[in-house]
Amino acid sequence: xxxxxxxxxxxxxxxxxxxxxxxxxxxxxxxxxxxxxxxxxxxxxxxxxxxxxxxxxxxxxxxxxxxxxxxxxxxxxxxxxxxxxxxxxxxxxxxxxxxxxxxxxxxxxxxxxxx
Numbered sequence: 001x002x003x004x005x006x007x008x009x010x011x012x013x014x015x016x017x018x019x020x021x022x023x024x025x026x027x028x029x030x031x032x033x034x035x036x037x038x039x040x041x042x043x044x045x046x047x048x049x050x051x052x053x054x055x056x057x058x059x060x061x062x063x064x065x066x067x068x069x070x071x072x073x074x075x076x077x078x079x080x081x082x083x084x085x086x087x088x089x090x091x092x093x094x095x096x097x098x099x100x101x102x103x104x105x106x107x108x109x110x111x112x113x114x115x
Contacts, residue, residue: 008058009042010088015081017046019053023064026057034085038064043093051075054096069097077101 011034021029026046027038036042044057054076056067076099079086092102 006090008090008093009040010045010090010093011036011042012045012079012086012088013047014079014084014086016049016051017055019046019048019055021046021055023057023066026055026066027064030057045088045093045096047076047078051078056097071099074099077103 011030013029013034017026017029026044029046030036030038030044034044036044038044038057039059041059041061046055046057047053052071052075054069058065058067076096088096088102095102
């Protein structure tokens with residue numbers, strides 16, 4: 001994915017967001033609901049009601065970037081609306097973008113020892 005690098009702050013707007021909102025509407029949510037400055041360089045993530053769509057809003061220093069993804073199958077894992085907002089690591093954000101459950105990653109078995 002083209003976009004913010006490792007170590008970026010990521011904020012999720014818990015619950016669902018109207019996916020008709022564009023950059024201005026999402027930036028207003030980041031400021032008014034999440035209480036964050038939209039131009040801070042953080043990534044702000046929003047999920048639609050059906051759960052198969054997310055939008056990421058990111059300020060790159062020159063302007064806003066808006067990423068939009070729709071899953072063919074499945075839903076993006078998301079906290080309930082009562083949580084208000086959640087903060088993710090950049091690794092959790094990468095898992096979310098791939099549609100993986102960032103809350104309970106399956107790390108699998110440790111590598112086998114050789115020799």
